[in-house]
Amino acid sequence: xLTRREILSMALASGAAATLSRFAxxxxxQAPGAxxxxxxxxxxxxxxxxxxxxxxxxxxMARGHTVTLFNRGAREARRKGAGRxxxxxxxxxxxxxxxxxxxxxxxxxxxxxxxxxxxxKSPKGLASLEGRKWxxxxxxxxxxxxxVKASAELLSKSVSQYVxxxxxxxxxxxxxxxxxxxxxxxxxxxxxxxxxGAQFENYGGGKTACEQAAEAAxxxxxxxxxxGFIVGPRDNTxxxxxxxxxxSRGGEVAxxxxxxxxxxxxxxxxLSDWVVHLIETNTNGAFNATGPAEPLSMEAMVQGCKxxxxxxxxxxxxxxxxxxxxxxxxxQFPLWIPPEGEMAGFHKRNVKKAVAAGLKFRTIEDTxxxxxxxxxxLPPELQKQVVKxxxxxxxxxxxxxxxxxxx
Numbered sequence: 001x002l003t004r005r006e007i008l009s010m011a012l013a014s015g016a017a018a019t020l021s022r023f024a025x026x027x028x029x030q031a032p033g034a035x036x037x038x039x040x041x042x043x044x045x046x047x048x049x050x051x052x053x054x055x056x057x058x059x060x061m062a063r064g065h066t067v068t069l070f071n072r073g074a075r076e077a078r079r080k081g082a083g084r085x086x087x088x089x090x091x092x093x094x095x096x097x098x099x100x101x102x103x104x105x106x107x108x109x110x111x112x113x114x115x116x117x118x119x120x121k122s123p124k125g126l127a128s129l130e131g132r133k134w135x136x137x138x139x140x141x142x143x144x145x146x147x148v149k150a151s152a153e154l155l156s157k158s159v160s161q162y163v164x165x166x167x168x169x170x171x172x173x174x175x176x177x178x179x180x181x182x183x184x185x186x187x188x189x190x191x192x193x194x195x196x197g198a199q200f201e202n203y204g205g206g207k208t209a210c211e212q213a214a215e216a217a218x219x220x221x222x223x224x225x226x227x228g229f230i231v232g233p234r235d236n237t238x239x240x241x242x243x244x245x246x247x248s249r250g251g252e253v254a255x256x257x258x259x260x261x262x263x264x265x266x267x268x269x270x271l272s273d274w275v276v277h278l279i280e281t282n283t284n285g286a287f288n289a290t291g292p293a294e295p296l297s298m299e300a301m302v303q304g305c306k307x308x309x310x311x312x313x314x315x316x317x318x319x320x321x322x323x324x325x326x327x328x329x330x331x332q333f334p335l336w337i338p339p340e341g342e343m344a345g346f347h348k349r350n351v352k353k354a355v356a357a358g359l360k361f362r363t364i365e366d367t368x369x370x371x372x373x374x375x376x377x378l379p380p381e382l383q384k385q386v387v388k389x390x391x392x393x394x395x396x397x398x399x400x401x402x403x404x405x406x407x
Contacts, residue, residue: 040064040065040066041060041065041066041135041136041279041280042065042066042068042133042134042135042136043056043060043065043066043067043068043134043135043136043137043138043276043279044067044068044069044070044129044132044134044136044137044138044155044159045057045067045068045069045070045137045138045140046070046071046099046137046138046139046140046141046142046151047069047070047071047139047140047141048067048069048070048071048088048094048140049069049071049075049076049087049088050075050140050141051230051234051235051268052140052165052227052230052268052271052272053069053138053140053141054087054234055232055233055234055268055269055271055272056138056140056272056275056276057069057089057092058089058272059269059272059273059275059276060276060279061089061091061092063276063280065276065279067092067093068092068093068094068095068132068134069088069092069093069094069095070094070095070096070097070126070128070129071094071096071097071141072096072097072098072105072106072107072108073094073096073105074108075087076088076094077115077116095123095128095129095132096122096123096128097123097124097125097126097127097128097129098123098124098125098126099126099141099142099147099150099151100125100146100147100150101124101125101126101150102125103124103125104118104122104123104124104125105119105122105123105124106118106119106122107122125150126150126151126154129151129154129155129158130154132158133158133159134155134158134159135159135160135161135279136159136160136161136162136163136279137151137155137159137161137162137163138163138165138275138279139151139162139163139164139165139214140165142164142165142210142214143196143203143206143207143210144193144194144206144209144210145191145206145209145210145212145213146192146194146213148164148210148213148214149213149214149216149217152213152214152216152217152218152222153217155218156217156218160221160282161218161221161222161223161278161279161282161284162214162217162218162221162222162223163222163223163225163275163278163279164210164211164214164222164223164224164225165225165227165275166207166208166210166211166224166225166226166227166286167203167204167207167226167227168226168227168228168288168289168290168349169186169203169204169207170185170186170204170205170207170208170211170226171183171184171185171186171204172184172185172186172187172204173342173345174342174343174344174345174346175341175342175343175344175345176344176345177344177345177348178345178348178349178350179345179348179349179350180288180349180350180352180353181226181285181286181287181288181350181353185208186204186205186207186208187205187208187209188202188205188206188208188209189205191209193206211224211286220284221284222284223275223278223283223284223285223287224285224286224287225271225275225278225287225289226286226287226288226289226290227266227271227289227290228264228265228266228288228289228290228291228347228349229264229265229266229290229335230265230266230267230268230271231265231266231267231268231367231371232267232268232269232367232370232371233268233269233370233371233373233374234268234374235268235371236385236386238334238386238387238388239334239335240265240334240335240371241371241375241386241387242333242334242335242387242389243301243302243305243334243335243368244305244308244309244368244371244372244375245372245375245387245389246313246389247302247305247306247309247311247313247368248309248311248372249311249313250311250312250313251312251313251314252313252314252315252316252396252399253302253313253314253315253316253395254316254318254323254333254390254395254398254399254402255298255302255315255316255317255318255333255336256317256318256319256320256323256330256333256336257298257317257319257320257336257338258298258317259297259298259299259315259317260297260298260299261297261298261336261338261339261347262295262296262297262298262339262347262348263296263297263298263301263335263336263347264290264291264292264296264347264348264349264351265290265291265296265301265335265367266289266290266291266361267361267362267366267367267370269362269370270291270359270360270361270362271289273360274289274354274357274358274359274360277357277358278357278358281357281358283357283358285353287353287354287357287359288349288350288351288353288354289351289354289359290349290351291351291359291361292361293351293355293359293361295348296364298336299315300364301335301364302315303315304363304364304365304368305364305365305368307365308363308364308365308366308367308368308369309368309369309372316399316402316403318398318399318402319402320338322401322402322405323398326397326398326401328390328394328398332390333390375387
């Protein structure tokens with residue numbers, strides 16, 4: 001059995017990992033089979049240049065809506081300094097400020113030589129949002145309740161709906177299969193804490209507190225969207241891309257656990273299309289936003305990648321304890337989590353409510369193809385930062401030793 005710490009290291013909440021910097025921009029697109037664009041709404045996105053934010057921007061624009069971003073401008077400034085293209089599409093308004101009302105937009109600048117000098121007139125807190133109106137806001141960057149409380153209270157008279165991107169990690173326990181949105185939620189030991197903690201122990205409770213802060217400010221007008229592992233183009237966490245990248249190289253691929261072990265993921269494009277749908281239909285409440293609609297196994301996932309990438313890969317399932325004994329960490333094979341004990345229900349969340357509210361899913365083949373297209377478009381030096389594969393020699397030795405032991 002893996003220890004709880006090892007399991008948690010493999011299951012770090014996708015929302016937190018999604019705040020890491022992203023390296024490329026995708027074309028705006030409309031989902032296959034989506035209805036014709038709706039009449040335009042004005043949508044404010046808090047964040048907007050990370051992972052979920054750009055996808056929501058693209059989904060909204062493809063559906064005929066107008067988008068405004070609110071952020072510090074830090075990621076854009078760093079990209080510009082590195083000579084990389086902007087993450088903000090043409091026609092998108094950007095307002096600058098800080099989620100923390102006590103700070104300015106430029107307070108991210110710590111090193112004048114590296115980051116540039118702070119502008120003494122840099123907008124403070126949420127001041128740039130005052131006096132403006134939107135139909136809805138998508139909060140992609142809320143992790144601590146004080147900040148969400150500030151934005152939700154300020155916007156309560158300026159928007160009709162607050163869509164908060166939460167996390168499946170809000171739940172207190174993961175030991176029950178098919179648990180729905182009524183399951184007990186995690187809490188913070190210290191409601192005022194504003195750090196994730198050494199083991200990300202404050203992430204789930206923090207997201208719960210953020211949900212509650214938004215609902216308190218805008219009762220009945222909040223959609224709390226709880227994604228699981230978010231995957232697809234721009235996901236540079238290596239959790240998902242490890243698999244299509246490895247499978248694209250073909251040959252015998254080591255996979256931990258058993259072929260039938262469950263897995264739940266959601267393509268960022270499906271998530272963003274659905275978030276925009278929630279705004280168009282003014283749908284509120286709490287939703288588990290992972291998938292697909294029907295149970296998915298690790299075997300079905302890797303086989304889907306194989307088909308989508310037209311690979312000749314074959315798959316061998318290796319016992320995780322044997323992986324550990326070989327000197328490798330099972331966490332180096334991402335997404336997989338042993339479906340037992342306190343994590344027995346982690347990849348088995350009930351998503352019927354979200355599906356009934358219009359959530360739809362692309363195929364694994366589509367997600368694998370789009371992810372690899374994004375990955376291959378990156379410069380080689382960035383590809384190395386996005387995916388850190390297991391050395392081929394180590395993987396092949398693991399497979400050979402496993403076969404020898406299994407005889």
